[in-house]
Amino acid sequence: MEILSVQNLSKHYEKFDLKDVSFTLEEGYIMGFIGRNGAGKTTTLKSMTRLVHPDSGRVNMFGLDFATNELQCKQKIGFMLGGVDFYPKKKLGTIAAVTSRFYSQWDDTEYQRCLDRFELDPEKKIDELSAGMRVKFSLTLALSHQARLLILDEPTSGLDPVSRDELLLLFQNLIEDGEHSILFSTQIISDLEKCADFITYIKDGTIIAKTDKDSFLGAYRLVSGSVDQLNAGLKSKVIGLREHKFGFEGMIPTADLPVASSLKVTAADLEDIMIHIERE
Amino acid sequence: MKNLLYKEFKLAAHPTTYLFLILSTMMLIPNYPGYVAFMYVCLSMFFIFLGGRENKDIYYTALLPVRKRDIVKARCLMIATIELVQIALAAPMAVLANHLYHDAGNLAGIDLNVALFGSVFLFFAVFNITFLPIFYRSAYKVGIALLYGGIAILIYYIAAEMLVWMPSPISTFLDSLNPDDMIKQLPILFSGMLIWVVTTILAYQKAAANFEKVDL
Numbered sequence: 001m002e003i004l005s006v007q008n009l010s011k012h013y014e015k016f017d018l019k020d021v022s023f024t025l026e027e028g029y030i031m032g033f034i035g036r037n038g039a040g041k042t043t044t045l046k047s048m049t050r051l052v053h054p055d056s057g058r059v060n061m062f063g064l065d066f067a068t069n070e071l072q073c074k075q076k077i078g079f080m081l082g083g084v085d086f087y088p089k090k091k092l093g094t095i096a097a098v099t100s101r102f103y104s105q106w107d108d109t110e111y112q113r114c115l116d117r118f119e120l121d122p123e124k125k126i127d128e129l130s131a132g133m134r135v136k137f138s139l140t141l142a143l144s145h146q147a148r149l150l151i152l153d154e155p156t157s158g159l160d161p162v163s164r165d166e167l168l169l170l171f172q173n174l175i176e177d178g179e180h181s182i183l184f185s186t187q188i189i190s191d192l193e194k195c196a197d198f199i200t201y202i203k204d205g206t207i208i209a210k211t212d213k214d215s216f217l218g219a220y221r222l223v224s225g226s227v228d229q230l231n232a233g234l235k236s237k238v239i240g241l242r243e244h245k246f247g248f249e250g251m252i253p254t255a256d257l258p259v260a261s262s263l264k265v266t267a268a269d270l271e272d273i274m275i276h277i278e279r280e
Numbered sequence: 281m282k283n284l285l286y287k288e289f290k291l292a293a294h295p296t297t298y299l300f301l302i303l304s305t306m307m308l309i310p311n312y313p314g315y316v317a318f319m320y321v322c323l324s325m326f327f328i329f330l331g332g333r334e335n336k337d338i339y340y341t342a343l344l345p346v347r348k349r350d351i352v353k354a355r356c357l358m359i360a361t362i363e364l365v366q367i368a369l370a371a372p373m374a375v376l377a378n379h380l381y382h383d384a385g386n387l388a389g390i391d392l393n394v395a396l397f398g399s400v401f402l403f404f405a406v407f408n409i410t411f412l413p414i415f416y417r418s419a420y421k422v423g424i425a426l427l428y429g430g431i432a433i434l435i436y437y438i439a440a441e442m443l444v445w446m447p448s449p450i451s452t453f454l455d456s457l458n459p460d461d462m463i464k465q466l467p468i469l470f471s472g473m474l475i476w477v478v479t480t481i482l483a484y485q486k487a488a489a490n491f492e493k494v495d496l
Contacts, residue, residue, distance in 0.1 A: 046495075046496065049343075051339075051342055051343075051495070051496040052495040052496065053493075053495055070345075070347075071345045071346070071347070072345075074343075074344070074345035075345050079343050081339060081343065085336055086335055086336040086337065086339060086340035087291055087335045087336075087337070087340065088335070089335075090291060090335075094290065094291070095291070097290075098286065098287050098290050098291055099344070101283040101286060101287075102283055102344045102345055102346065103345065
């Protein structure tokens with residue numbers, strides 16, 4: 001079942017345009033939303049949830065039009081915008097007590113279970129938590145109101161590698177029941193390698209790829225060769241071409257790989273793909 | 281709305297909100313301008329909005345399953361409640377002060393009488409209609425909102441006191457603690473209340489309309 005569908009979302013700013021952003025997410029999967037700083041990730045997430053008013057476009061969540069069923073949809077989503085940094089001097093328990101009142105499906109047992117599972121002390125204040133614990137508190141709030149779709153804006157940013165790994169594992173555990181789905185933006189490519197099922201890639205406000213991770217990885221190859229091997233035909237196909245005095249290196253769509261060439265061809269990982277695309 | 285109001289008082293209320301309510305006791309200071317205690321309330325509102333900005337209250341609240349208009353409505357209701365509580369606390373203080381000083385009146389402005397409280401409703405009405413819509417134009421420029429709100433209430437305060445001090449047929453009964461004069465002052469109290477209610481509703485509507493347009 002399609003849990004999220006974004007169609008032709010556009011937003012014009014003086015110096016930036018979000019252009020016809022479209023993608024879908026099926027229930028029970030994790031989608032990584034990647035792009036450089038300023039590519040439009042946060043604007044997309046905010047436009048989806050109408051924190052920012054999109055100029056056009058349509059968002060459906062759980063089969064409902066978000067614009068006309070905003071409150072109903074919000075009951076079922078957990079949205080974390082750049083870490084939990086609201087009310088840093090308030091205790092977790094106080095914030096949870098206030099938050100719980102807004103959700104009809106709030107489950108105190110689940111809340112307690114999450115506190116235990118994540119080793120969160122409700123007597124602690126938000127600013128006494130590490131960045132990783134803050135994300136866990138945000139997840140606690142979302143899971144306690146039984147959110148089925150988690151929209152997380154850069155949840156792993158600022159986390160040490162161990163916390164990041166732990167969190168990504170947690171994401172995977174969460175979707176195992178097939179009822180939760182996660183859309184998370186990141187610029188840390190290794191996050192996606194570890195846990196994303198699908199990848200949506202945004203560049204300069206435009207979606208340039210939306211596919212499953214393996215197809216995305218399979219779609220490109222790294223190539224390198226000597227100066228003589230770089231003919232005009234090849235040059236036009238190489239993405240992120242970098243020439244040096246011994247030859248060249250770049251990335252090429254797998255479909256455009258010259259047959260039976262003596263070029264050195266290697267598999268590209270996600271970081272290679274992003275770096276070469278952004279070089280363009 | 282009940283939940284949002286609970287959130288306002290549980291999370292958003294700044295300690296000065298309650299502290300400045302105690303300043304209703306300033307009514308007991310002899311020969312002291314009657315409006316000052318109420319000016320502090322306006323300042324405490326500024327602290328609530330400033331605290332809200334520092335604590336990212338708008339983001340926290342906007343992500344909850346609530347309408348944007350209702351976020352503004354809850355805040356306006358909170359402000360209106362604080363204003364009413366302040367007036368409710370100041371009124372017995374004024375009665376007590378007049379009793380303590382044997383109805384000697386106030387040399388530093390209008391006497392602590394019925395007309396003053398009618399005027400205080402107008403004073404808050406002026407603040408609300410200025411401060412709230414201006415703040416919700418951006419939902420973060422609280423200093424600008426206070427500047428305009430502050431100028432507006434200062435102009436109102438000067439005008440209201442001038443009306444009392446400048447000799448005119450109404451100034452004779454405005455600055456008085458005489459029971460007969462205070463009966464004459466009752467229409468000022470009632471019209472002040474009515475104008476406060478209408479203006480605060482208008483302030484909410486304008487503020488909510490402004491906030492709807494804001495991209496967070």
